[in-house]
Amino acid sequence: MADQDGKDRVRAHYEALPYPTRDPADERNRLITGSPSHLDEINHYVFGGRLDFGKPFRALVAGGGTGDAAIMLAQHLAEHIPLGHVDYLDLSLASQAVARARAEARRLTNIAFHHGSLTEPPDLGAPFDYIDCCGVLHHLPDPEAGLRTLAGLLRPGGGMGIMVYGALGRTGVYPAQAALRALAPEPDVRRRLSVARRMLGDAPETNWLKRNPFLSSLNDDDSALADLLLHPIDRAYTVPEAAALIDQAGLTLTALLAPARYEPATYLKDKDLMKRAAKLSWIEACALAENLCGNLKIHIAYVSKGTPRDAAVAQLHDDAVPILLRTDAAALAAHLRQRPEIKSTFDGIPVIYPVDPAMAGAVALIDGVRNIGELREQAGVDGFDRGFRAVYRALNGLNLILLRHPAPPS
Ligand SMILES: C[S@@+](CC[C@H](N)C(=O)[O-])C[C@H]1O[C@@H](n2cnc3c(N)ncnc32)[C@H](O)[C@@H]1O
Structure with missing residues (x-):
């Protein structure tokens, strides 16, 4: 093309x-x-x-x-x-x-x-x-x-x-796109959408798109379904x-x-x-x-x-300020006091990181202002560095914590 x-x-x-x-x-x-x-x-x-x-x-x-x-x-x-x-x-x-x-x-x-x-x-x-x-x-x-x-x-x-x-992760998308090129060669995207919905309805459970539960399809709105299955260029x-x-x-x-x-x-x-x-x-x-x-x-x-x-990439350092994303420090600290682990799922795969329960107090202090040196001093926890590294590694791995350094004086 x-x-x-x-x-x-x-x-x-x-x-x-x-x-x-x-x-x-x-x-x-x-x-x-x-x-x-x-x-x-x-x-x-x-x-x-x-x-x-x-x-x-x-x-x-x-x-x-x-x-x-x-x-x-x-x-x-x-x-x-x-x-x-x-x-x-x-x-x-x-x-x-x-x-x-x-x-x-x-x-x-x-x-x-x-x-x-x-x-x-x-x-x-x-x-x-x-x-x-x-x-x-x-x-x-x-x-x-x-x-x-x-x-x-x-x-x-x-x-x-x-x-x-x-x-x-897009397993199933490309055979379905090929099937739709065969079944719906016409240019009108609205008509192709109607064909796509009917084809997905009829395709057997062995169809790879149906077997990929982590790709939505039949319930998608028209724009999303067209983006998934009817795009003129897609790799x-x-x-x-x-x-x-x-x-x-x-x-x-x-x-x-x-x-x-x-x-x-x-x-x-x-x-x-x-x-x-x-x-x-x-x-x-x-x-x-x-x-x-x-x-x-x-x-x-x-x-x-x-x-x-x-x-x-920002590195762990005493003057780095941790910032939590989509996570409330007090709620996370309360959770760690109950269960010393950080849990999530990656499209169906459970992931669990054990952390030191003593770190709950330090986590509660994360406010986007205190730097790591200040957290260590104020939390007063033995083994802070090792414990904080584990918390940081777990949260950063899940994209729930980032670091910011103070800007250099201009
Ligand atoms: C899947 S949408 C993503 C839109 C947006 N970036 C987002 O993440 O929500 C792809 C967008 O890229 C635009 N696009 C495709 N090719 C382009 C090009 N050559 N120059 C500028 N925009 C283009 C399309 O018009 C469309 O709005």
């Missing part, structure tokens, strides 16, 4: 069915947050936790769709970085209209909306400190060239948050393929989220197997984890332009 034809078909798809479906009126009730592009994640995984909130910060949301990342980031910048600004770019005017209405509902004045393709971007006054590209590269006729173009818009030391589809990546995509753009992969999903130790109990896995490089270990669990539907990656991984 020629690139222009592919792009036109992708644009037509999102003009007909902006995705994900969002109602601007809901902005009154909640802010949708997530990964990538939560400001605390950007700070932790791209800027070593040392982003200076007093300085200008320019972000591009490339393929901004109905606005999730652009709205979240603009809201975070409005609250924390007075000189922060978001440029939104998308091919689909219908999607842009939703994103724009959401920004208006929030009275955000720090977003500019642009119409066009990220593969031939309009003059947006690059360079940017940060670019979000979530769920877009895998829909480009040439994802490698698309990512190289975006990398060219970044300043040295800047970075990106990327999401691409995961190959193994998925294994970890090594995603790493190669990033590498060929001259970017450095700094993190895959949630980190614990990419650790073989999350899935292995046998000590010998764990020892073998521990010999692998980070990327090899991530690839092994993907092959072991088989349920990674997407890969959320942070990347840096020019900063090595160990400097781009």
Whole structure:
């Protein structure tokens, strides 16, 4: 498929069915947050936790769709970085209209909306400190060239948050797409949707999509179902393929989220197997984890332009301030007093991290202001360093804790 034809078909798809479906009126009730592009994640995984909130910060949301990342980031910048600004770019005017209405509902004045393709971007006054590209590269006729173009818009030391589809977790999607190409060759997406729903109803229980309980399908709204099964361009990546995509753009992969999903130790109990896995490089270990669990539907990656991984990612240090995400310190501390473990599930896989119950008092003190040195001093717990490392490792693995360093004096 020629690139222009592919792009036109992708644009037509999102003009007909902006995705994900969002109602601007809901902005009154909640802010949708997530990964990538939560400001605390950007700070932790791209800027070593040392982003200076007093300085200008320019972000591009490339393929901004109905606005999730652009709205979240603009809201975070409005609250924390007075000189922060978001440029939104998308091919689909219908999607842009939703994103724009959401920004208006929030009275955000720090977003500019642009119409066009990220593969031939309009003059947006690059360079940017940060670019979000979530769920877009895998829909480009040439994802490698698309990512190289975006990398060219970044300043040295800047970075990106990327999401691409995961190959193994999407087991079942591609045979269903092929079946629908055979059953519904017509261009009208609404008619194809009707065929898709009937086909899913009829397909036997052995159908791989039906056998993949972690991919929703029949109950999806039209936009979600079309995005899953009727997309004109759609590919998925294994970890090594995603790493190669990033590498060929001259970017450095700094993190895959949630980190614990990419650790073989999350899935292995046998000590010998764990020892073998521990010999692998980070990327090899991530690839092994993907092959072991088989349920990674997407890969959320942070990347840096020019900063090595160990400097781009914030490290445990006395002056680092822990920040809890989606977790209340008092509730977590109360839970740890009852049960000294941190528990979660990864799409059906239970994960449990034992922690020292004595750390409950330290956890209760996490307030996004105290640094680790202050937590140690005020908690007064024996074995604080080992205990805190275990708590941090568990929570960070689940993407529930991040670090921020005080900005250097300007
Ligand atoms: C699956 S949606 C994701 C939207 C948004 N990033 C999110 O995560 O909610 C993909 C979006 O990418 C846009 N898109 C696809 N190809 C594009 C291109 N070449 N340039 C700009 N936007 C593009 C589509 O119009 C669509 O809105």
